Amino acid sequence: MAAAGEGTVAKALEVLDRVAGYGRPVKFSELLDDSPYPKATLYRFLQTLTGQRMLSYDPDRGTYAPGMRLVRLAHAAWQQSSLAPIARPHLDTLSERLGETVHLAQLDNGQVLYVDKRNARTPVQMYSQAGKVGPAYCTGVGKAMLAFLPEEQLADALEQQSWRRFTDKTFTDPASLRGELLRIRARGHSFDDEEHEPGIICIALPILTSSGRPLGALSITSTTSRTSLAEMEQLAPALNETAQAIGRDAEDWAFPETQTRAFKGA
Template identity: 30%
Template sequence: MPIIQAIDRALNILDLFDDHDKELKITDISQRMDLHKSTVHSLLKTLQKHNYIEQNHENGKYRLGMKFYERGNLINRNIELKKLAKEHLVKLSNKTGKTVHLVILDGKEGIYIDKVESSSATVLYSRIGRRVPINSSGVGKALIAFKSQNEIDNFLKDYDFVRQTENTIMDKESLNKEFEKVRKQGYAIDNEENELGVFCIAFPIKNQNGQVVAAISTSTTVTKQDEVEFSETFKLIKLTAERLSNQLGFRGKLSNK
């Protein structure tokens, strides 16, 4: 597998900073990297543009930027959420016999941060770390639908609609209508929109401020889904989402059903 030299060099620059060398001059970086100062300067400016590096204007030295603090907090929150949710996911999977997912928003996509499969689970397409589109997934809709309309409009700017199946929502107007439906009913579904033959029910996980911090879903094959199955699964996933949200400080209702 080929290595992209510029990325490799940029990452090596970041690795130069530690508890001993919290700030470095461009000449120090150039010497340690065995690179010309002009090359190092270009790499630093690129990292600085994305807030991974910042410059101390008092002494001209460079140091790690606030982006690491932001990303570090995000990772810590995700780890805590994953720990908190694990028991709930296992119980839900055991009771429903379905694959259960925990998903967070990362940029313009959802990302699976945990997954539990029961012994009878038949849905195997997902994996932890895999990204999932917003427009074609139940969890994606649940992550975005409860934002303000202004936030949704900003999110959908330059959104890349990719067709997964013939049922995939492929335009902003239709997706906004779907978001409105999700808000009214309190949950989202994916009826063969992201994967043929797969049906998902998804609920948002809310924190003490009522903000959606994650989404939880159950997945099964369409052939196993009927009204009785939906009703039983719906009650269990709703209860799980509410209990998890309550643990995060949320005191409202996720659905009136």
């Protein structure tokens, strides 16, 4: 829920998030059941968002869904703010070389946002898809990024985790995860040992700037029926080479810095 004092824009964006979170067109009655706002307030937000084309309304079904304006904004964000366009050729090369599932992710409000993916030659059914949000505390890419955050940012990110137990291997409290993050930082890569989904394992590395700040993370994912973590660890050099190449290209990408300077000088 939007914090007190954040105003109507934050509240409207929260409603937009709730609609998008259903993953399907949703009726007003469903939103009202899950809303912290009175009926009239919720309806006003929905009308405003629909009028701005951030939501679309189907009068025949009486449902709301994300609007086409969001598609345009999402495309702009993908091009201007995500690592995906920079990383694309590197992901293609790594995927072709290894033939395994490759993920590219970034942290978003303490959670993992998958920004790109390459399927294995023999695809594996799993939760992660480009555009989906997942937990940071029990995924390889999430732990790889958390391990390299400065302490203040790490503490903030840990406060935003749900600590839900997905499997019997899931870390469910900050203290135990912190121990794992120290081990990840020491060896340079993380694992997902069936912590989010049974049978799904991965090795992941952070994508770092030259100063050591995590920009994102890269992973190779497989299943326990096809391989083991010990075998996957042998892929660490190839994964590290790709992560470093993406990090170098990202630092050479001057667009965000140029835009920031232009904004400040406006």
